[in-house]
Amino acid sequence: MRQSIPRRRDASELPASTPVVIVGGGIVGVASAWFLRQYGLEAIVVEAAHDIGVRTTAMSAHCIRAQFSDRDNIAMMAESLDFYEHFNERLGTDRSDASIGLCQQGYLFASTDPADTGVFASRIATQRAAGLDDVELLTGEEARQRFPWLSDEIAVATFRSRDGWIDSRLAVEAIAAAAQVPIFLNVSASEILVEAGAVIGVNTSAGTIATDTVVIAAGPFSRELSPEPLPISLWRRHRLIVAANSAIPQTGPVTIDANSGSHWRPHRGGALLAWAQPETDQPAQWPVQPDPEFVELILQSEGGVGRLAPFWNDLRLRLRSSEILLTAGQYTMTPDHRPLIGAAPRTRGLYLNTGYSGHGIMGAPAGARILAEAMTRSNDGSHPFAPNRFDGQTDSPDIEQVVI
Numbered sequence: 001m002r003q004s005i006p007r008r009r010d011a012s013e014l015p016a017s018t019p020v021v022i023v024g025g026g027i028v029g030v031a032s033a034w035f036l037r038q039y040g041l042e043a044i045v046v047e048a049a050h051d052i053g054v055r056t057t058a059m060s061a062h063c064i065r066a067q068f069s070d071r072d073n074i075a076m077m078a079e080s081l082d083f084y085e086h087f088n089e090r091l092g093t094d095r096s097d098a099s100i101g102l103c104q105q106g107y108l109f110a111s112t113d114p115a116d117t118g119v120f121a122s123r124i125a126t127q128r129a130a131g132l133d134d135v136e137l138l139t140g141e142e143a144r145q146r147f148p149w150l151s152d153e154i155a156v157a158t159f160r161s162r163d164g165w166i167d168s169r170l171a172v173e174a175i176a177a178a179a180q181v182p183i184f185l186n187v188s189a190s191e192i193l194v195e196a197g198a199v200i201g202v203n204t205s206a207g208t209i210a211t212d213t214v215v216i217a218a219g220p221f222s223r224e225l226s227p228e229p230l231p232i233s234l235w236r237r238h239r240l241i242v243a244a245n246s247a248i249p250q251t252g253p254v255t256i257d258a259n260s261g262s263h264w265r266p267h268r269g270g271a272l273l274a275w276a277q278p279e280t281d282q283p284a285q286w287p288v289q290p291d292p293e294f295v296e297l298i299l300q301s302e303g304g305v306g307r308l309a310p311f312w313n314d315l316r317l318r319l320r321s322s323e324i325l326l327t328a329g330q331y332t333m334t335p336d337h338r339p340l341i342g343a344a345p346r347t348r349g350l351y352l353n354t355g356y357s358g359h360g361i362m363g364a365p366a367g368a369r370i371l372a373e374a375m376t377r378s379n380d381g382s383h384p385f386a387p388n389r390f391d392g393q394t395d396s397p398d399i400e401q402v403v404i
């Protein structure tokens, strides 16, 4: 059996009632649709844009890694990576050509500070204890033997060869095709209707849908759509695409400056660059206007990509504006930088799958599985990503050092 295409529908076909409405057709909403179907729940997706996966999902760096520094994130990301590694098998398709562009060239976290050796070693010990036993601790010399273009200044690094990146656009398309859930495009949810503390429907730009179950998977717009407050801040994040250039090594890993957060990876003969800088909360927006100064920042400043990979310092002087493309999106940040998955604390029938804090591509499969279990009571709702963990809580435990 050949895999079919996603069931795209236009607004005129919107049903008057349905058991479950998923708001948002990014990678998180589409993965939710597939997993809900596996657990016997029939859902529809409403998507405000003209197509699926075209907003934050499309703006990302598409990187996937299991190298995290706490047990829960490691488990979530390792499960998701396993899903991406066995994509066709997991989706139950026999389409061997359904590539998602999985590229496992590894993830390298590198530091020029010798004192980070202890930090990295202890992180690897945590990873091993969590079952992730293939992360290597490298000296600067060992890192340079593998990747000769690295700076002489690097003192220590960690590397995992099975980390890497995918093409999220292909993944969204394939997951939506496998889910065979109706996806209503150009339909914007304006209000989730609640009566006596329970969901009763959704107002949309194409009419009202009666339902007692809604999943908010609206990315940066989740906070403003939710009928109850969500602990989410929105941070603008930039991405710079550099066109194909023979100076950019194509066999390298995602290379992260652990001291500054700037990073890059090979991309279609060129590269994709990003930087996790501190940000302040902003309203949800689409499109997200980039700051043109980011180009200079990531290519020319002290902590930019040239610090660990000096070839950038020569290349940047030769780059023409036609060879770079700057874009931006919004990270949906929670206080502990972990997603909100499962029942909303105060509204019956309202479920959340959002707040991925910059890790929604790598977290979506495991997150959607957890959501489906929460909605079918296959778990007891007490998993580490349950939204009620913030009730009455003001501190922020287990924050990852670098939000990439």
Ligand SMILES: Cc1cc2nc3c(=O)[nH]c(=O)nc-3n(C[C@H](O)[C@H](O)[C@H](O)COP(=O)(O)OP(=O)(O)OC[C@H]3O[C@@H](n4cnc5c(N)ncnc54)[C@H](O)[C@@H]3O)c2cc1C
Binding pocket: 023, 024, 025, 026, 027, 028, 029, 046, 047, 048, 049, 052, 053, 054, 055, 056, 057, 058, 059, 060, 061, 062, 063, 064, 187, 188, 189, 190, 217, 218, 219, 220, 221, 222, 225, 237, 238, 239, 274, 328, 329, 330, 331, 353, 354, 356, 357, 358, 359, 360, 361, 362, 363, 404
């Ligand atoms: C520069 C940058 C780099 C990143 N790099 C990575 C990375 O390397 N790896 C990684 O894992 N993550 C990365 N991320 C984060 C990742 O992109 C997100 O976590 C992920 O895309 C979130 O997916 P989503 O489906 O929740 O959101 P979205 O892709 O934004 O999807 C939400 C959808 O909901 C729709 N919607 C919103 N409101 C409504 C409404 N009212 N009615 C109907 N539809 C609505 C939107 O149109 C949108 O399509 C990066 C993000 C940025 C900005």
